[in-house]
Amino acid sequence: MGGPAGREVIGVIDTEGDRAEWTFPAAPDAVRTARQAVRARLRGWELDSLADLAALLVSELVTNALRHATGPIGVRLVRPSGLDGVLLVEVSDPLPDPPRERAARPEDESGRGLQLVASSSHRWGTRPGGEGKTVWFELAVPE
Numbered sequence: 001m002g003g004p005a006g007r008e009v010i011g012v013i014d015t016e017g018d019r020a021e022w023t024f025p026a027a028p029d030a031v032r033t034a035r036q037a038v039r040a041r042l043r044g045w046e047l048d049s050l051a052d053l054a055a056l057l058v059s060e061l062v063t064n065a066l067r068h069a070t071g072p073i074g075v076r077l078v079r080p081s082g083l084d085g086v087l088l089v090e091v092s093d094p095l096p097d098p099p100r101e102r103a104a105r106p107e108d109e110s111g112r113g114l115q116l117v118a119s120s121s122h123r124w125g126t127r128p129g130g131e132g133k134t135v136w137f138e139l140a141v142p143e
Contacts, residue, residue: 018079023072024062026093034062034075038089041077047087050139053120054089060113061091061135069093071132079141086122087139094132
């Protein structure tokens with residue numbers, strides 16, 4: 001199935017209403033494809049002001065998943081009806097081990113993704129899934 005900008009998306013699960021979900025292969029271009037999908041959906045929801053930050057944080061989490069996972073990576077955006085003013089973003093992968101924040105040294109080329117998620121989001125966390133785990137974060141939706 002063709003995805004955003006002709007990139008591969010294993011499946012678009014749902015992009016109607018206040019929820020959008022995609023599944024991407026564990027391949028290097030998944031990061032770019034996920035970023036494009038998130039930006040496009042947020043533009044469609046008229047949340048352009050969150051598009052760059054959400055796409056950056058999704059990029060970090062998908063990159064982290066690619067370093068460790070060999071299976072598909074899920075990305076989900078939700079505007080919960082009970083939590084007005086919050087955008088929930090989730091990135092899932094098939095590995096059960098939760099990610100760990102670590103202190104990256106200035107010369108390290110990686111290790112800052114979770115620090116960036118923690119410092120840029122309203123709240124964030126992880127939860128185990130039936131197969132793997134989900135890392136989630138919330139961004140405040142400007143009024």
